[in-house]
Amino acid sequence: MKKMMLGNEAVARGLYEAGCTFVSSYPGTPSTEITKYAAEYEEIYAEWAPNEKVAAESAFGASVAGARAFSGMKHVGLNVAADPLFTAAYTGVNGGLVIAVADDMGMHSSQNEQDSRHYAMAAKIPMLEPADSQECKDFTKLAFELSERFDTPVFVRLSTRISHAQTPVELGERQAPPLRVYEKNVGKYVMMPAMARARHAEVEKHIEALGEWCETADINRIEWGTERKIGVVAAGIAYQTAREAFGDTASYLKLGMVYPLPVSHLKELASKVDVLYVVEELDDFIETHCKKHGVSVVGKAELSPLGEYTVPQLRKLIGFTDVKTAAVTPPPPRPPVLCVGCPHRGPFYVMNKLKLAVTGDIGCYTLGAAKPLDSMDVCLCMGASVSSLHGLLKARPEMAERTVAVIGDSTFVHSGVTGLINAVYNQSASTVMILDNRTTGMTGHQANPVTGETLKGKPAPVLDLEALCRGCGVNRVSVVDAHDITGIEKALREELAADEPSVIIVLRPCALLKNVEKKPPLVIENCKKCKICLRIGCPAMHTAQSGATEIDESQCVGCGLCAKLCRFGAIREVN
Amino acid sequence: MINIVIAGVGGQGSLLASRILSALYEARGETVKVSEVHGMSQRGGSVITTVRAGKAVYSPLITDGEGDILIAFEQIEALRYLNQLKPGGTVIMSTQRVMPMPVLTGAMPYPEGVTDTIRAAGYKVIALDALELAAKAGSPRTANVVVLGAASGIIGGTDGEWDAALAAAVKGTHLDINRKAFAAGRNAG
Numbered sequence: 001m002k003k004m005m006l007g008n009e010a011v012a013r014g015l016y017e018a019g020c021t022f023v024s025s026y027p028g029t030p031s032t033e034i035t036k037y038a039a040e041y042e043e044i045y046a047e048w049a050p051n052e053k054v055a056a057e058s059a060f061g062a063s064v065a066g067a068r069a070f071s072g073m074k075h076v077g078l079n080v081a082a083d084p085l086f087t088a089a090y091t092g093v094n095g096g097l098v099i100a101v102a103d104d105m106g107m108h109s110s111q112n113e114q115d116s117r118h119y120a121m122a123a124k125i126p127m128l129e130p131a132d133s134q135e136c137k138d139f140t141k142l143a144f145e146l147s148e149r150f151d152t153p154v155f156v157r158l159s160t161r162i163s164h165a166q167t168p169v170e171l172g173e174r175q176a177p178p179l180r181v182y183e184k185n186v187g188k189y190v191m192m193p194a195m196a197r198a199r200h201a202e203v204e205k206h207i208e209a210l211g212e213w214c215e216t217a218d219i220n221r222i223e224w225g226t227e228r229k230i231g232v233v234a235a236g237i238a239y240q241t242a243r244e245a246f247g248d249t250a251s252y253l254k255l256g257m258v259y260p261l262p263v264s265h266l267k268e269l270a271s272k273v274d275v276l277y278v279v280e281e282l283d284d285f286i287e288t289h290c291k292k293h294g295v296s297v298v299g300k301a302e303l304s305p306l307g308e309y310t311v312p313q314l315r316k317l318i319g320f321t322d323v324k325t326a327a328v329t330p331p332p333p334r335p336p337v338l339c340v341g342c343p344h345r346g347p348f349y350v351m352n353k354l355k356l357a358v359t360g361d362i363g364c365y366t367l368g369a370a371k372p373l374d375s376m377d378v379c380l381c382m383g384a385s386v387s388s389l390h391g392l393l394k395a396r397p398e399m400a401e402r403t404v405a406v407i408g409d410s411t412f413v414h415s416g417v418t419g420l421i422n423a424v425y426n427q428s429a430s431t432v433m434i435l436d437n438r439t440t441g442m443t444g445h446q447a448n449p450v451t452g453e454t455l456k457g458k459p460a461p462v463l464d465l466e467a468l469c470r471g472c473g474v475n476r477v478s479v480v481d482a483h484d485i486t487g488i489e490k491a492l493r494e495e496l497a498a499d500e501p502s503v504i505i506v507l508r509p510c511a512l513l514k515n516v517e518k519k520p521p522l523v524i525e526n527c528k529k530c531k532i533c534l535r536i537g538c539p540a541m542h543t544a545q546s547g548a549t550e551i552d553e554s555q556c557v558g559c560g561l562c563a564k565l566c567r568f569g570a571i572r573e574v575n
Numbered sequence: 576m577i578n579i580v581i582a583g584v585g586g587q588g589s590l591l592a593s594r595i596l597s598a599l600y601e602a603r604g605e606t607v608k609v610s611e612v613h614g615m616s617q618r619g620g621s622v623i624t625t626v627r628a629g630k631a632v633y634s635p636l637i638t639d640g641e642g643d644i645l646i647a648f649e650q651i652e653a654l655r656y657l658n659q660l661k662p663g664g665t666v667i668m669s670t671q672r673v674m675p676m677p678v679l680t681g682a683m684p685y686p687e688g689v690t691d692t693i694r695a696a697g698y699k700v701i702a703l704d705a706l707e708l709a710a711k712a713g714s715p716r717t718a719n720v721v722v723l724g725a726a727s728g729i730i731g732g733t734d735g736e737w738d739a740a741l742a743a744a745v746k747g748t749h750l751d752i753n754r755k756a757f758a759a760g761r762n763a764g
């Protein structure tokens with residue numbers, strides 16, 4: 001039976017069919033849905049961990065215990081999980097251990113577009129790269145087999161267009177191997193220098209063995225075209241784009257494994273075509289391999305290391321000019337915005353009003369950087385709002401009076417809390433505002449330690465952020481309602497003036513959560529056209545031709561923030 | 576090979592429309608690939624979904640200038656993805672306006688005469704007030720299915736095929752209201 005599946009859903013199906021029983025992940029676009037779909041299988045225990053490092057280490061533990069285990073993450077999440085994974089390459093596995101990493105070429109929803117293949121080579125962990133949903137499922141299953149056969153974690157590399165494309169998948173039966181025997185094995189699992197030296201030698205051996213395996217594996221295959229002029233080496237989504245661009249006359253080395261890479265296929269294809277292109281988005285990973293083995297290819301000399309490839313871009317290589325499309329004036333851009341009723345809008349309005357410098361973080365609230373809220377000076381990676389503020393204040397102590405770190409609840413738990421401990425320990429007068437909206441918002445409302453339920457929908461203890469901050473040694477912790485802009489301003493003024501670390505928890509559940517009440521739309525009468533209400537950047541408000549503000553009643557959820565700003569009482573609830 | 580572009584604003588129901596189209600072509604035994612947008616763009620941003628169906632489909636994306644049909648739930652979004660269409664391609668557009676932030680802040684005007692602009696650029700246009708038709712059919716939230724109904728004549732397919740596709744993609748209690756919305760669009764298109 002065939003079923004249309006997202007690449008991510010197909011990876012989850014692969015987990016199910018391979019008999020994987022343990023999944024731990026942290027959400028991150030474009031990887032999130034793997035774990036969401038995995039959790040829908042009763043046979044799979046699946047959880048949201050506080051961060052990718054915890055998730056990968058938990059999956060490692062389950063593997064040592066003998067289970068087939070998995071963790072899924074986005075490319076920048078792999079940076080967080082890199083520490084355990086580099087050494088898990090040394091320990092190897094008991095039950096198969098598979099790590100999916102989803103790259104985001106084009107940065108649809110990310111802060112960088114790093115190429116995760118370098119991790120495979122750096123950590124000496126083999127990496128498979130599927131090119132459609134069927135392969136997402138098949139390669140996930142294969143990854144478990146390789147993991148157990150070669151005693152190594154295995155990466156499955158995805159990308160936005162693979163993870164978020166639906167293509168048909170042939171469903172198979174679940175074949176669950178029994179839990180493997182758990183045996184204490186200090187030489188294998190306790191990585192002190194003496195044992196690690198021996199294990200490093202094992203890593204080199206199995207990578208060499210995998211190199212031999214990939215020379216004959218059917219996931220690396222040459223697809224001969226009707227002509228012998230153009231040859232293309234590609235994997236993943238780049239393979240699909242190349243097939244569109246060069247058609248059936250060209251010949252392709254379709255790679256299913258991107259580390260280690262085969263040599264014999266390359267030499268064979270190169271010897272039979274006039275010109276061999278390497279089509280790979282981002283870095284020259286395959287190209288470097290080709291050159292190392294003396295295979296002459298055309299790659300980054302002609303193709304960009306930036307973003308996703310398009311068909312016209314690739315066709316230019318073979319002399320096609322751009323497709324003629326009718327030119328129209330580009331319409332106004334439509335950047336993502338904070339939603340109507342969003343609890344982040346109030347605090348950002350206040351920060352803008354007070355002209356504060358803001359160290360920001362990763363989440364919906366990064367959108368507070370955009371006009372008209374326009375309140376962010378720095379945004380680097382998860383957790384960095386708190387730690388970068390600390391460093392900033394050590395270099396410029398005078399900025400403590402007008403600088404605040406802004407971080408969400410999930411992100412604070414992910415990696416903000418360690419920065420807060422540092423601010424207390426090393427004594428900077430940091431003011432940290434936790435925008436606690438009771439969910440992991442941007443990735444689609446995943447449960448986290450503050451939400452009171454698990455990924456499987458079971459009740460869970462609620463992490464008390466206030467007590468956590470006090471436990472870190474912060475004496476000044478206050479809690480304010482996100483729509484109480486007067487209260488937020490008062491708290492900010494007080495805490496910025498304080499000569500010690502402080503935390504303001506700005507609390508209100510995300511407006512999109514199902515249990516959040518929506519009120520009737522507000523109405524405007526006798527608008528004085530001062531436009532102060534527009535400073536909150538609410539998408540339900542705009543200026544009419546008369547110059548007066550209008551509220552779009554199909555969008556307004558009656559949050560009332562705009563009414564609080566109107567000095568003339570012109571905005572009110574419907575009686 | 577058929578290439579359909581679905582353009583709209585995050586939350587307007589592009590995914591459901593793509594699932595209905597996908598079900599239609601699957602039932603015909605064609606290979607289908609659909610590219611979706613998840614994540615940041617869903618926060619009120621511009622969203623493009625592509626549906627490709629044929630004997631063999633490689634990329635889930637549509638090459639600029641090779642799209643057959645552009646289904647747009649919003650006027651600006653129709654303009655934004657016009658370059659995906661082949662010359663002479665057809666736009667089926669809801670006349671709904673959702674103001675993007677640069678328009679809300681007064682930095683840019685909302686473009687006027689969008690239908691004429693599209694025609695002048697050499698494309699066919701079917702424009703309809705899908706929001707009103709959806710409201711009449713029972714729920715403004717089905718405006719996406721109204722537009723799809725309006726596109727169904729161009730796309731082709733019998734009433735029975737479309738109804739089966741709707742039933743495959745729409746869950747339980749919402750099916751009836753979506754059937755009404757689809758019919759309203761099909762009659763208007």
